[in-house]
Amino acid sequence: MSRILILGGGSAGTILANQLGGRRDSVTLLTASMEHLFQPALLYIALTGANANVVRDERRLVLRSVKLVQERVTKVDLNQKLVEGSSGERYTYDRLVLATGVRTDPEQIPGLPAVYREFGNYHSGIALAQRLWSALRNFDGGTIALGQSTPICVCPPSPVEGILLLDRLLRRRGLRHRTRLVLFTPYPRAYPAQGINSVIEPLLKERGIEVMTFFDLDRIDTETKVIHSIEGDEITYDLPIIIPPFFGPDINFEPSEVADPSGFLLTDRETLRVKGFDSVYAIGDASSLPTSKAGVGAHLEAKVVARALRGDRAIFNGRTNCPMDLGDGRGTFVIGSYRTPVVPYRPSRLNLLMKHAMARMYWASLRGTLEPIFDLYFWLTTPERLSRRRVSKGA
Numbered sequence: 202m203s204r205i206l207i208l209g210g211g212s213a214g215t216i217l218a219n220q221l222g223g224r225r226d227s228v229t230l231l232t233a234s235m236e237h238l239f240q241p242a243l244l245y246i247a248l249t250g251a252n253a254n255v256v257r258d259e260r261r262l263v264l265r266s267v268k269l270v271q272e273r274v275t276k277v278d279l280n281q282k283l284v285e286g287s288s289g290e291r292y293t294y295d296r297l298v299l300a301t302g303v304r305t306d307p308e309q310i311p312g313l314p315a316v317y318r319e320f321g322n323y324h325s326g327i328a329l330a331q332r333l334w335s336a337l338r339n340f341d342g343g344t345i346a347l348g349q350s351t352p353i354c355v356c357p358p359s360p361v362e363g364i365l366l367l368d369r370l371l372r373r374r375g376l377r378h379r380t381r382l383v384l385f386t387p388y389p390r391a392y393p394a395q396g397i398n399s400v401i402e403p404l405l406k407e408r409g410i411e412v413m414t415f416f417d418l419d420r421i422d423t424e425t426k427v428i429h430s431i432e433g434d435e436i437t438y439d440l441p442i443i444i445p446p447f448f449g450p451d452i453n454f455e456p457s458e459v460a461d462p463s464g465f466l467l468t469d470r471e472t473l474r475v476k477g478f479d480s481v482y483a484i485g486d487a488s489s490l491p492t493s494k495a496g497v498g499a500h501l502e503a504k505v506v507a508r509a510l511r512g513d514r515a516i517f518n519g520r521t522n523c524p525m526d527l528g529d530g531r532g533t534f535v536i537g538s539y540r541t542p543v544v545p546y547r548p549s550r551l552n553l554l555m556k557h558a559m560a561r562m563y564w565a566s567l568r569g570t571l572e573p574i575f576d577l578y579f580w581l582t583t584p585e586r587l588s589r590r591r592v593s594k595g596a
């Protein structure tokens with residue numbers, strides 16, 4: 202019997218634990234918190250004032266056959282196959298999976314902690330999302346600037362979704378004519394992947410949203426209310442909405458070379474093994490994979506590692522499938538893979554319904570009971586199939 206140790210009880214770790222639980226192996230899941238947050242809901246809490254009832258107890262999400270322990274991991278020695286927790290407890294394993302998500306560190310950007318104290322944000326938990334909603338409720342016109350701190354963003358569609366939902370909110374409140382909306386991005390276009398950018402850019406233009414590209418955030422001067430970029434550009438704001446800088450887990454790794462300078466685990470893009478260690482995998486946001494940091498990716502990666510740990514040949518193909526709310530009752534999806542660049546995906550009401558349906562299915566999806574539905578959906582929407590369809594239609 203092999204001892205499998207999973208670190209992190211978020212989307213990736215919980216799905217994997219449930220896929221492996223009940224089999225011959227012993228499966229232990231260590232997680233820092235028993236509160237499991239459905240993160241995509243933060244967008245709606247912050248920008249529409251939606252209900253914040255989006256946390257469940259991890260103990261109710263994990264199969265009984267999985268040994269679940271609340272433990273903040275502080276050190277992982279990959280050579281000794283030893284994990285240490287903040288409780289002082291030590292854990293050994295035969296195979297290890299790192300699924301500890303991201304960590305945010307606003308202190309890295311001068312002015313950002315003060316911005317969060319006043320305006321909140323929608324990527325760092327419920328309290329800050331609610332703070333942003335209350336700042337928006339008191340907003341009476343001026344400039345709202347929204348953008349990401351660094352090129353790495355959890356849920357890459359979320360900046361564009363944020364600005365489009367803001368546009369809708371302001372129109373409904375009759376404030377749009379006296380509000381300048383600015384989306385700033387370090388990338389050369391509004392959405393990093395050209396395929397979906399060709400869908401998004403005309404919408405932003407139509408709605409009068411300004412886009413500032415090549416804007417690498419340097420600092421925020423909260424006295425003069427100016428956001429400065431490294432390139433020397435400036436945006437004067439009344440309300441700033443700034444996505445935090447993201448980093449890999451706050452864990453002391455031995456050897457330290459398994460993580461990149463931002464702390465993300467160097468992970469083989471197909472096998473999902475941590476470079477140099479055949480019995481160690483990284484999945485979800487904690488990895489350095491060149492794909493979107495998203496729950497859908499975490500889900501697909503968990504499935505690949507579950508198969509690998511069962512002894513099957515399993516390869517991750519880089520599949521992304523991120524839903525995007527366009528703020529006008531329609532949605533689109535960011536769909537691509539390592540082989541096929543993100544395809545332009547026509548906005549529709551059905552796509553938005555699909556996004557909301559997926560959100561409703563989230564808790565059940567962690568248990569693994571909906572896998573046949575997901576498998577069918579992912580098969581019907583493979584990027585290769587979609588791009589073939591476009592070519593045959595002459596798009």
Ligand SMILES: Cc1cc2nc3c(=O)[nH]c(=O)nc-3n(C[C@H](O)[C@H](O)[C@H](O)COP(=O)(O)OP(=O)(O)OC[C@H]3O[C@@H](n4cnc5c(N)ncnc54)[C@H](O)[C@@H]3O)c2cc1C
Nearest residue numbers: 209210211212213233240241274302356485486495496497
């Ligand atoms: C605003 C917003 C909108 C989003 N929208 C979408 C969307 O529409 N579709 C989509 O697919 N994705 C979306 N996402 C992204 C999605 O939520 C994340 O990609 C997903 O949660 C990543 O899963 P994960 O398991 O890697 O990390 P997480 O779910 O963050 O879980 C990490 C877990 O590790 C634990 N942990 C951390 N450090 C330690 C430690 N030292 N020791 C032990 N445990 C630790 C944490 O407690 C947590 O349980 C969105 C995210 C945000 C913020």
